[in-house]
Amino acid sequence: MGRGLRGRRTATTAALLAATMTVALTAGCTGGGGTGDDGRGTAGESTPEASPPATGPGVLAVKIDNVRTARPHTGLDAADVVYVEQVEGGLSRLMAVYATRLPESVGPVRSARESDLELLRQFDRPTLAFSGAQRKLLPLIDRAPLRAKTPGNTSEAYFRGSGRPAPYNLFLRPERILPGPPGATALTTGFRYGAAPAGGTAAAEQTVRYPAARFTFTWSEARGRWLVGMDGAPATTSDGKRMAAATVVVQYVQVRESAFRDFLGNNTPYTETVGSGKAKVLRDGRAYDADWERESPADGTAFTTGDGAPVNFAKGQVWVVYAEAP
Template identity: 70%
Template sequence: MRHRARTRRTVLTAALAAAVLTVSLTAGCTRHGTADDGRAPQGTTPAPGGQSAAGPVLAVKIDNVAAARPQTGLDAADVVYAEQVEGGLSRLMAVYATRLPGVVGPVRSARESDLELLRQFDRPTLAFSGAQRKLLPLIDEAPLVPETPDRASAAFYRGTDRPAPHNLYLRPAALLPEAPGRAALTTGFRYGPAPAGGTATASRTVRYPMARFTFTWSADRHRWLVSMDGTPARTTAGTRLAAATVVVQYVRVSTSKYHDVLGNYTPFTETVGSGKAEVLRDGRSFEATWARPAATDGTTFTGADGGPVDFADGPVWVVFAKA
């Protein structure tokens, strides 16, 4: 296990060293303020073919324990990734390309898995509260733009509605001049009509040791309504979180060398490789396989007939489950 971990870290470090960022990252205190939702109008459509991205995507690490809910600005994300962290809990990474909400949060710390996941984007901006000290050199070497309260103090603030550490918020406009557009979402996802077949599905639950996600189909909204730990998920403005497409992606999860202050080791979620997946859209479930040959590639999904599985237009939630 230790040999595999050392090998993975060596490969990751070598691959990232080509774009070294000399940034000092630590978690710190920020100024206080009051959170607002700042939502943009709902609805996004794929960019026309050939349209260029105006810049990098914004990825934000989002707190997801009960004390951090409801979150702010999560409904504006184009893609939400859910992964297991220490103690069997969950954390989210929200990716913004087509619109930037006024405020996002609560913002929490980065993980080693984030570096591999974000390699699919072109120098993305990663907003997070800080990271485990031994992980900071890898973040410094990664081909991304790391933004923390110490680096961009004007972009972050502490809300007064809940105690720390669940009250750190980000103003995305302070980091990006504008939303880069759909072309910046180099995830490999395809959007189009639903494939043939599939199984009618009313709801789907994915469980971690100490967390669970449930997606319930709403024919009225034509969306999968999100619940977390048995409770309907809403934003601070009261908007019910919903996805047009949900992906349950089965991945290898190993133990990294990093751990929290209680000694709980961080799971490493491997998003490069291949495996089984389940794609939920239009009230149906489709069996699929996923493939991401290299870290710089997006992830493709193939159906049982050998053809690509297209996603429905709108927000995508990807839940990483242990294979």
């Protein structure tokens, strides 16, 4: 299975070795001598890295804040995939991945985490847009096979919006980072799309709880989508649109402590996205029990039924919520 996923890649692992990238980072919300989300930032040492794939740019991944003050979000409805991860204090943060279209703006943009680097290895030379990171994390970002774009090294791509206090007012203009959408072939997630699998059970609603955050997905027959709710309220975009997903994946993973802490001393959780485990896939008003497997960081994630048949996703936006395995 892993070879099959790797075969879909547009570049080999051996291609990920050569160019130089300097990461100038502004504001992380972690401590340990790290930077803060105040627009100042500190540059990391550059490290030889991979050159872009010959086929064109990879996906754009944007780290987006998700505390109540950061809502409503901008440009999140244009993402092909939205990943939800747990961060310090039991809160959540989003990573929006763009391939088929780029919104005019995205945000509010916030800081990166160590887990992001492993998650993004499934893509060929992705661009990661974020506001900053803890100082001790900088060398790992420097060595990762990605293009790091921050207000420190790409200031023309960022702006401060009005009506919100810092740090919840930092937004990205994607067209100033990428010349255009890289296209669906850049989405080397391992996801399969097509007709719904057999079986499943009728499902009207699914809730995922973190210690200090809650996500609810409610099936709308009229829209043919799962309406997104956050912390008990409908999730909308800044232009008033209700956020909705065609497919929702609740992926049960190991969440362990990392070597990093925020400025309050809270440990930064590390979400293990390589390995295998259980999942629940929601599509078309039904829930399907599934197994997931990702053999290596360079692979996408395969979702299968108990008999090994692939679980196809519905065409449209996918939300992947990483929930701690019981």
